[in-house]
Amino acid sequence: MDKQIITAAIISALEAKLSIALAATQRAIDAATDEETVPEHKYDTLALEASYLAHGQAMRVQECEQELNVFRNLKVRSFEEQAIAVGAYVELEDEQEVLKRFFISPCAGGLEVSYQNHPVYLLTTLSPLGKVLKGKLEGDEVLLSIADKSMTYQVVTVR
Known part of the structure; x- marks a missing residue:
């Protein structure tokens, strides 16, 4: 990657x-x-x-x-075996086994770019999903609750 x-x-x-x-x-x-x-x-x-x-x-x-x-000016570094933080590339799998790709960003949340013909979404740690992902490791499961709706994600990749 x-x-x-x-x-x-x-x-x-x-x-x-x-x-x-x-x-x-x-x-x-x-x-x-x-x-x-x-x-x-x-x-x-x-x-x-x-x-x-x-x-x-x-x-x-x-x-x-x-x-x-x-x-x-962003310094790119590897996050293998490290907790999710700004600069990490994260792949999540939802309950329907759909893989979603994110770049944990210091700003510009919601922006979409393409990497290897797949969409990668910029996600800040201030967003609801960014807040629950911060500090998680590869293999962790996270629960995102917004209003009365909850989604469970499996952290598949952290790089």
């Missing part, structure tokens, strides 16, 4: 996310400063709304840049 390939895929996905955020920010700025958005009366809030959108998009760009910076 080569986690360098996974982190490279994550960096690529984060770069694409940043590119989209930058384009959206520019469109929002253009809309906020367009002559068409100049208020015609005191109840015309189009320009104000466009400026709020531009500000929100700029904050999104900052978040994307921070996530990208975190992954560019």
Whole structure:
């Protein structure tokens, strides 16, 4: 298992996310400063709304840049015979014997990348599943309870 390939895929996905955020920010700025958005009366809030959108998009760009910076500086290490923590690649098997793959991430939870033609999901230790996985070892069983639904997972692989 080569986690360098996974982190490279994550960096690529984060770069694409940043590119989209930058384009959206520019469109929002253009809309906020367009002559068409100049208020015609005191109840015309189009320009104000466009400026709020531009500000929100700029904050999104900052978040994307921070996530990208975190992954560019992430030290990849092996987790064989070690407890699950940030940087671990984890394979879980659910009750229906379906294998799911996760990369325990410091940020960007929910992002999906592909590794060996399989989806790998970024999972932070702040997420419900990340919280129950933290500190577990290969072979452990974990129970995830959200609202009135419970799922049991077997930790198959930790690398």
